[in-house]
Every structure is written in C-alpha cells, then in structure tokens.
Amino acid sequence: MASKKKRTPNVQNDSWVVVAADSVIDTQKPDSDPAFVRLRNPSTDAASLYMLGSGDVQLYEVKAFGEDFHSWFVGQTVQRDGRLLFITPMDPLYLILPYLITAGKEGKFQPVDQVVMDEEFPVCSRLLSCTRSLASLHHIAEEKEVGSQKFHRYSQEKTMNWLKKKVERTVVALKKRNISVGEGVKSTTYVRMKSESDYHEDDYLRYAHGLISEYISEDLSKALLKHLQLPELTSPKETEPPSKKRKLSDKPVEAGEDYTKFNSADFLRKPPKKMTAAQKTLAKVDKTGMKPMSSFFSPKGKAEKK
Amino acid sequence: MDLSPFETDNSVSCRLASQIPDVCKMEDCCLGIDEAGRGPVLGPMVYGICFCPVSKKGDLKNLKVADSKTLTEAEREKLFQNLDEARNYVGWALQILSPNTISTSMLQRTKYNLNALSHDTAIGLVQYALDSGVQLKEVYVDTVGPAEKYEEKLSKLFPGVDVTVRPKADSLFPIVSAASICAKVARDRVVKGWNFAEDLGEVDADYGSGYPNDPKTKAWLLKYLDPVFGYPQFVRFSWSTAQTLMDSKAVTVHWDDDEEDGEKSAQRQKNRSMLSYFGASAGGNDQNPTHQTHRFLTERRLTSLNTL
Numbered sequence: 105m106a107s108k109k110k111r112t113p114n115v116q117n118d119s120w121v122v123v124a125a126d127s128v129i130d131t132q133k134p135d136s137d138p139a140f141v142r143l144r145n146p147s148t149d150a151a152s153l154y155m156l157g158s159g160d161v162q163l164y165e166v167k168a169f170g171e172d173f174h175s176w177f178v179g180q181t182v183q184r185d186g187r188l189l190f191i192t193p194m195d196p197l198y199l200i201l202p203y204l205i206t207a208g209k210e211g212k213f214q215p216v217d218q219v220v221m222d223e224e225f226p227v228c229s230r231l232l233s234c235t236r237s238l239a240s241l242h243h244i245a246e247e248k249e250v251g252s253q254k255f256h257r258y259s260q261e262k263t264m265n266w267l268k269k270k271v272e273r274t275v276v277a278l279k280k281r282n283i284s285v286g287e288g289v290k291s292t293t294y295v296r297m298k299s300e301s302d303y304h305e306d307d308y309l310r311y312a313h314g315l316i317s318e319y320i321s322e323d324l325s326k327a328l329l330k331h332l333q334l335p336e337l338t339s340p341k342e343t344e345p346p347s348k349k350r351k352l353s354d355k356p357v358e359a360g361e362d363y364t365k366f367n368s369a370d371f372l373r374k375p376p377k378k379m380t381a382a383q384k385t386l387a388k389v390d391k392t393g394m395k396p397m398s399s400f401f402s403p404k405g406k407a408e409k410k
Numbered sequence: 411m412d413l414s415p416f417e418t419d420n421s422v423s424c425r426l427a428s429q430i431p432d433v434c435k436m437e438d439c440c441l442g443i444d445e446a447g448r449g450p451v452l453g454p455m456v457y458g459i460c461f462c463p464v465s466k467k468g469d470l471k472n473l474k475v476a477d478s479k480t481l482t483e484a485e486r487e488k489l490f491q492n493l494d495e496a497r498n499y500v501g502w503a504l505q506i507l508s509p510n511t512i513s514t515s516m517l518q519r520t521k522y523n524l525n526a527l528s529h530d531t532a533i534g535l536v537q538y539a540l541d542s543g544v545q546l547k548e549v550y551v552d553t554v555g556p557a558e559k560y561e562e563k564l565s566k567l568f569p570g571v572d573v574t575v576r577p578k579a580d581s582l583f584p585i586v587s588a589a590s591i592c593a594k595v596a597r598d599r600v601v602k603g604w605n606f607a608e609d610l611g612e613v614d615a616d617y618g619s620g621y622p623n624d625p626k627t628k629a630w631l632l633k634y635l636d637p638v639f640g641y642p643q644f645v646r647f648s649w650s651t652a653q654t655l656m657d658s659k660a661v662t663v664h665w666d667d668d669e670e671d672g673e674k675s676a677q678r679q680k681n682r683s684m685l686s687y688f689g690a691s692a693g694g695n696d697q698n699p700t701h702q703t704h705r706f707l708t709e710r711r712l713t714s715l716n717t718l
Contacts, residue, residue: 120718140718153715167712173666182638190712283706314704393525393555 121176121183124164124191133159140166141227146202147318151225154199155191160233165194196234197244198319201263203228204245205321208258213248216241216256264331267316267324271332274312275305285311310334411490411596417605420454421510421643423531426596427503428494430542434501437463440548441539442585443532446593448524450620451649452627453601455512457505457528458593459535460585461544466499467584475587479580483598490595493588502592503538505531506600509646516648519667528554533567540568548572550586552579608642610634622651637661 129138138157145152155164167190174186200220207219216238222228231237238254241247243266245256278285285307309332317325416424441461448455462470473492481489493500507527515522532551540546549568553560553575561575576582580590601620606613614633618626631652634641637660645652707713 142716145714148714151716153718166715167707168715169711170713171711173664189715311706315706318704318707388521390521390523390526392523393529393559394523395556 119178119183120189121178121187122189122191125193127162128155128157128164128191131158132161136160141230142225143199143228143231144202144222144225146198146320147322149202149321154194156227156230156234160230161235163194163196163199163231163234164191166191194319195240196231196237197240197266199228199231200237200241201244201324202321204256204258205324208245211257213246213255213257215253216245219256260327263324264328267320267328268331270316271309271312271328274315275308278308278312283311306334411494411592411599413596413599413603416454416506416508416600417603420508420600420605421607422508423511424506424508425503425535425538426506427538427542428497428501430501430544431462431497431499433463433466433499434461435543435545437465437545438547439545440464440467440550440585441536441544441546442579442583442587442589443535443549443551444580444586444590444593445528445532445552445554446590446597447601447620448528449622450627451622451631451646451651452509452617452620452644453604454509454597455507455528456593456597456600457507457531457535458502458589458591458596459504459532459539460493460500460502460588460592461539461546462496462500462585462588464547469496470500470584470588473584473588475584475591476581479590481591486591486595486598489591493591500588501539501544502589503535504592504596505535506596507531508643510643513643513645513647516646525555529560529563533564536564536568536571546571549574550579550583551575552586552590553577604644606642606644610642622649631655632659635659 131137136159138155140153140155142151143154144150153166155166156162157164169188169190171186176183176186200216203220203222204216207214217229217232220228220232241256242262244258244263246259246262248255248257313325313329313332313334316328320328411426413426415426439461440463441459443457443459445458446456447453473489473496475489475493493502512524512527515527516524532554536546536549546568549564549571551560551564551573557575557577561573564573564575565571574583579586581587602615604615614630616626617630618624620627622628628651631641631645632655634645635655640647640656640660641652647653647656703713
C-alpha cells in the first residue's frame with residue numbers, strides 16, 4: 105500500500121505561469137515582440153534570464169517563485185511545475201555597468217557601443233537601445249562630447265553615489281512595504297511584537313545594501329558597504345545575537361537548563377531506527393481503539409470471532 | 411425517508427431524522443446504535459439510531475426486526491415501513507457520512523481514523539436524541555474497537571444513561587436491529603441513486619457490492635480511474651484498494667507531508683542542516699558558491715532563472 109513514490113524529473117515546459125504588467129507585452133513597434141534574452145548577471149557573472157520589451161525600450165528581470173509540492177491547474181490542463189514567474193522592470197544600467205568597469209581599467213574615454221560587447225552574450229548590445237540607458241550613463245561614467253560623438257569613462261565615485269541613492273530609495277520602499285529587516289527572525293509570516301520603528305536605520309541600510317548587491321559584483325558590493333559607512337560583517341561573532349546578560353545575584357551560579365541530554369548518541373539528526381517507508385506510514389496511523397493483528401489469532405480472540 | 415437533504419450535496423455529512431414521538435419525551439427510553447457501510451470502498455457510511463420507550467420493547471419485537479445482514483433488501487424495506495408505521499412510539503435518526511467525508515478525514519494531515527470517526531458520529535447522534543428531549547435511560551451499541559473501552563467512553567460522556575456495548579448487538583437487541591435496518595436502508599437507497607458530482611457522462615452503475623474484494627467493484631474502479639484526479643467522490647480514497655490502484659495507474663502526486671527518508675529528502679528539498687545556521691556563512695543556495703542570495707529573495711523563494 106505504501107509504495108514509495110518516485111520523483112520523475114521536471115520535464116521541459118512550453119508554457120509558464122507569469123505575472124507581468126500589461127505594459128510588458130505592449131507592442132510599441134509593429135514587428136518587434138517582447139523577448140526573453142540571456143544576459144550576463146552582474147552579481148553572479150553567469151547567464152540569467154531577462155526580458156527585453158517591444159523595441160528593446162525597457163529591460164525586465166525574470167524571477168521565479170518556486171517551492172516544493174506545487175502544481176498549477178491551468179484551464180483544463182495541469183502544469184506540473186508550480187513555478188510563478190515575475191517579470192519586473194529593471195534598470196539596464198546594472199547590466200551595462202560591468203562592461204564599463206572592465207573598459208574603464210584602460211582609463212580611456214570610449215564610445216559606449218564599443219564597450220558593451222560580449223562574445224558570450226551578443227544580445228547585450230541591445231541594452232543600449234533601452235530608453236534609460238544612454239540618458240543615465242552619466243550616473244556611472246564621465247562623459248566627453250567630441251563633435252556629435254559621445255565618449256564615456258567609468259567613474260567609481262559617480263557609481264558609488266548612484267548606488268547609494270539606489271540604497272536610499274530601497275530603504276524608503278522597504279519602510280513603505282513594512283518589510284522586516286531585523287536580524288534573527290527569518291520568517292516572513294512570523295508575527296512580530298517589535299514594531300518596525302524599533303529597527304535602526306542601519307538595519308534598513310544593510311538590508312537595502314544586500315538587495316542592491318543582488319545586482320552588482322561582489323567587489324562593488326564591498327565598496328558600496330564602505331561608502332555607506334556600514335561595518336563589514338565578517339566574523340560569525342557579529343552575526344550572533346548578543347548574549348543574554350546574566351543578572352547579578354548572590355546566589356551560586358547554576359546552569360539554567362540541562363542540555364546534556366542532547367549529547368546522547370540517539371539525538372543525532374538521523375532517525376533513531378531505520379524504518380521502511382511502509383512502516384513509517386503505518387506508524388503515522390492513529391491506532392486508538394484498534395486491535396492488534398495478533399489478537400485475532402489468540403485462542404480467546406478466535407472464540408470471540410466465531 | 412426523505413434523502414433529498416443528502417442528495418443535494420453528497421460531499422458532506424448529513425443528518426436525517428424522523429419526528430420525535432411525544433411518548434419518547436415523557437417515558438424512559440432505550441436507544442440502539444448501528445452502522446451500515448463500514449467496509450465498502452464505495453459510497454457513504456451510515457450511522458443510525460432508533461429509540462422507543464422501554465415499555466414498548468415488546469412491541470418492537472413483534473415488528474420482527476432482525477439483524478439487517480440476515481435480510482434481503484426487500485425484507486429490509488418492508489421492515490423499515492413497519493418502523494415508519496410505528497412512528498407514534500419509534501423514532502430514528504441517521505448520520506450519512508459521505509465517502510468524501512471519510513476520505514478527507516482519514517487522509518488529512520492529522521489523521522482521523524475510521525474508529526474515531528465512528529465513535530464521534532455515534533456520540534453525536536446520542537447527543538441529538540438527548541437534545542431533542544428523548545428521555546434516554548438505556549443505550550445499546552454494537553462495538554467498534556474493544557467493547558469495554560468504548561462502553562467506558564460512552565458512559566463517561568452520558569452520565570445517567572445505562573450504556574451497553576456488545577459485539578453482535580444488532581442480533582441481541584431489537585432496538586439495535588431497528589437502527590441497523592434504518593442505516594442499511596438509507597445506505598442502499600443512497601448508493602443506488604448516487605448523484606455523481608463529476609461530469610462523467612453516463613455512469614456505469616454496475617459497481618457490485620462496493621466491497622473491495624468484489625470483482626465487479628474492482629473492475630468499476632479500474633474503469634473510472636482518472637490519471638490526474640483519481641476517482642469521483644463516490645470512492646473512498648483512503649481505502650487501500652483505491653490507493654493501490656492510484657499508485658500504479660495514476661500520475662504520482664507528492665504532498666509535503668509525504669514521508670521520505672530524512673536526510674535524502676532534506677537534500678532534495680535543499681533544506682539545510684540546522685547547524686548550518688550557526689556557522690559562519692549562513693546564506694542562500696545558489697549555483698555560484700561564492701554568491702549568497704539575499705534573504706529578501708530566499709525568504710520569498712525567488713530565484714533567478716537561466717533558462718525557461
């Protein structure tokens with residue numbers, strides 16, 4: 105009865121459940137549909153999925169909500185993966201930034217279309233078509249105009265100021281949405297006694313910095329942390345909650361709780377006994393009021409039965 | 411017997427009852443409890459109570475009610491009619507537990523087994539009789555589980571009522587036989603005229619007795635097995651017969667309370683050992699080992715994709 109269920113690997117889908125603003129699929133130019141593209145993720149340096157809106161005017165990032173044991177019923181079909189994709193607007197500057205940094209090492213002013221190039225991800229040049237891209241390059245680079253041509257050179261200082269603004273705006277958003285940023289409790293469904301006002305500005309800054317770090321390289325993230333004048337969390341000691349203060353008293357010091365029982369061998373993570381799947385299922389059944397099998401075979405039980 | 415309250419929605423539990431005879435509210439009464447349809451994989455389980463004044467026990471015997479199992483369907487219908495005609499001193503009440511109720515009770519996260527469900531239903535019916543003003547003095551029950559324990563449980567719940575729990579009570583006490591007839595008649599009628607909530611078109615009604623070992627029932631179960639949904643609500647999903655067939659023939663469905671081997675499933679679910687939270691690098695689980703996904707994203711189970 106309790107046969108073990110085998111998991112079959114997720115097969116490739118040709119449909120997805122997506123949450124996106126209507127504007128994402130607005131076709132602004134007649135023959136250019138919005139398209140999923142693979143671009144270099146500035147934070148991981150690996151490929152990630154993005155979306156370019158119609159005419160490449162807007163960049164979107166694609167995030168997937170996925171948890172075990174979820175599936176969709178879509179119309180008259182079942183979608184095996186319970187994933188929910190979110191397509192949300194994204195500042196293309198984050199993706200352009202790594203290319204400018206690399207080119208900036210040469211210290212020269214260069215035309216940006218010669219900088220944003222990637223053999224692995226040729227699509228990246230389309231990032232420059234986004235409305236915001238060229239107009240906001242001055243946030244991360246110095247500009248020089250020679251004739252009708254514009255040249256750019258990466259500026260760490262400008263970038264830090266730009267990222268700082270991003271962090272500050274994120275803090276505003278975090279406060280507005282009541283996102284809990286405190287250390288320790290990691291459940292979003294947990295009801296907090298502490299009101300949000302108890303969090304320090306630093307907590308918000310650090311949290312926002314962490315979020316922005318999802319969009320920049322590790323080096324930049326560290327530099328930004330310095331720029332924000334937040335101390336770097338390196339040693340595990342600092343991530344630990346502060347130890348409880350022991351009250352001073354005249355009484356002799358005694359252990360408050362006995363943890364020695366946890367040291368015994370059978371308190372390891374492994375289940376104490378190996379049971380088969382069938383035994384486990386059986387063990388879960390509520391057996392109140394049920395006779396054991398053996399009772400039917402004992403002489404008395406037999407007499408009772410018939 | 412008007413079954414329409416159940417037939418309008420056969421996915422839930424439903425109570426049907428006769429008028430309470432006036433004499434039952436004045437005189438000391440005895441009450442019998444019995445059930446029909448405990449074993450079948452198909453259809454509802456029906457709990458019945460029958461009650462009459464203690465002084466009328468003899469009259470009940472004259473109605474020749476006997477253990478419903480020894481009777482044919484026609485005989486049972488006749489006897490139910492006799493009971494109905496004796497409505498000035500015999501009352502009854504039924505609780506129809508739909509197969510869906512049984513399935514969802516037994517398969518929910520906190521398992522609610524059939525015995526507990528049976529006990530609670532019986533208790534509910536006795537309470538109903540008391541609430542309706544029946545002067546209960548004696549209660550007779552066919553046992554579910556160990557008789558002594560059940561008797562003790564009922565006696566505690568209903569102080570002042572003399573509770574007798576016996577195996578085979580339906581053949582020992584006419585009032586229990588009467589209850590068993592009410593229950594059986596109701597079950598037969600409900601099963602015969604089952605309204606399928608599902609859109610199955612013309613349903614083949616030849617499902618035999620409904621007991622798991624009946625070849626007709628097995629054939630019917632095979633025929634109506636849907637790879638995604640399993641069975642119509644007419645089938646008790648919690649029965650091993652139904653489960654075995656679904657395990658072998660239907661699509662595998664995983665629930666988050668499915669037991670799997672501890673470590674393995676933890677790994678598969680990408681759960682981390684509690685200890686890792688105390689280590690130096692508590693963080694996400696990305697493809698890139700140096701990159702830690704921010705907890706805003708991990709808490710919300712959001713990940714980046716690299717392909718669709």
